[in-house]
Amino acid sequence: MAKDTSAPFRWRTVVEVAGIAAIIYVLLGAPGLPSAWRTGRSAEKDTPAVRTKIESLVSPAKELNCPTHKYETHVFSSSPLILYVDGFLSDSEAEHLIDISADKWQISTVSTDGIERTDESVRKSEKALVQRDLTVQCIEQRALSFQGWPQDTFIERLWTQRYNESGHFAPHFDWSTATKTARRVSTFMVYVSANCTGGGTQFLRIERPQAESWCQFVECNVQSEGVTFKPRKGAAVFWENFDAEGRGYRETMHAGLPVESGTKIGLNIWSWYQKGYRVDDGEP
Ligand SMILES: O=C(O)CCC(=O)C(=O)O
Numbered sequence: 001m002a003k004d005t006s007a008p009f010r011w012r013t014v015v016e017v018a019g020i021a022a023i024i025y026v027l028l029g030a031p032g033l034p035s036a037w038r039t040g041r042s043a044e045k046d047t048p049a050v051r052t053k054i055e056s057l058v059s060p061a062k063e064l065n066c067p068t069h070k071y072e073t074h075v076f077s078s079s080p081l082i083l084y085v086d087g088f089l090s091d092s093e094a095e096h097l098i099d100i101s102a103d104k105w106q107i108s109t110v111s112t113d114g115i116e117r118t119d120e121s122v123r124k125s126e127k128a129l130v131q132r133d134l135t136v137q138c139i140e141q142r143a144l145s146f147q148g149w150p151q152d153t154f155i156e157r158l159w160t161q162r163y164n165e166s167g168h169f170a171p172h173f174d175w176s177t178a179t180k181t182a183r184r185v186s187t188f189m190v191y192v193s194a195n196c197t198g199g200g201t202q203f204l205r206i207e208r209p210q211a212e213s214w215c216q217f218v219e220c221n222v223q224s225e226g227v228t229f230k231p232r233k234g235a236a237v238f239w240e241n242f243d244a245e246g247r248g249y250r251e252t253m254h255a256g257l258p259v260e261s262g263t264k265i266g267l268n269i270w271s272w273y274q275k276g277y278r279v280d281d282g283e284p
């Protein structure tokens with residue numbers, strides 16, 4: 001009787017096709033996987049976007065003489081870590097940030113894979129790059145000290161952000177480009193001025209806490225998805241963008257809700273992990 005050789009042959013074909021598909025998937029850059037896992041194809045490559053990012057990293061001068069400043073921290077969530085920091089900025093620091101932003105406002109951009117564009121359906125606001133004077137460096141220092149001066153972690157140059165009526169920022173993550181050795185590890189969303197209605201910072205995938213006490217900081221009287229932090233002058237919402245393995249937290253998706261009346265001014269303080277990088281102290 002003739003031997004049936006077709007079954008082993010089919011299996012070999014299946015294995016070969018799977019192998020070729022896997023090679024093509026890797027060559028395409030492993031689409032669908034978080035970029036932190038795409039080893040061998042990373043922001044360490046010296047692209048213009050990476051150079052611009054690295055040039056924006058700063059470290060406050062070590063011998064700074066900053067005034068004593070006290071704030072109150074409330075743990076909102078431990079995983080992901082989300083903290084509410086009341087009084088992160090003093091009134092005079094907030095006023096100073098407003099003053100030094102005054103002649104610097106420019107239309108805000110959004111960035112996809114390091115490429116900047118304007119799109120009011122995503123982000124409608126103005127932003128200002130603030131000069132690194134003593135007050136600003138003391139704020140940078142406060143942000144690093146708050147996190148325990150983590151290794152190889154720097155502050156991205158600070159920007160204020162102004163939203164007038166209908167200004168908003170659609171849901172997004174703060175961690176678009178990320179690798180194992182370079183990523184935006186944490187965010188402070190600081191309210192510099194909050195003469196507005198609306199304009200809260202909404203986390204769509206996180207539930208509002210039950211305790212009544214949180215109602216001073218989060219919206220309790222509106223029916224909306226997730227939880228919304230109220231803009232409150234001087235306060236900050238702090239969160240970590242990645243877990244210990246370097247995976248972005250999906251729960252940190254957030255939005256700046258439309259300002260219904262008045263003006264809201266925010267300050268972004270982003271901390272960036274850049275393995276092995278050293279930055280000169282001090283001056284802008
Ligand atoms: O304005 C807000 O409440 C959020 C701003 C924000 O998410 C950002 O600037 O990345």
Ligand SMILES: [Fe+2]
Nearest residue numbers: 172173174254
């Ligand atoms: Fe954001």
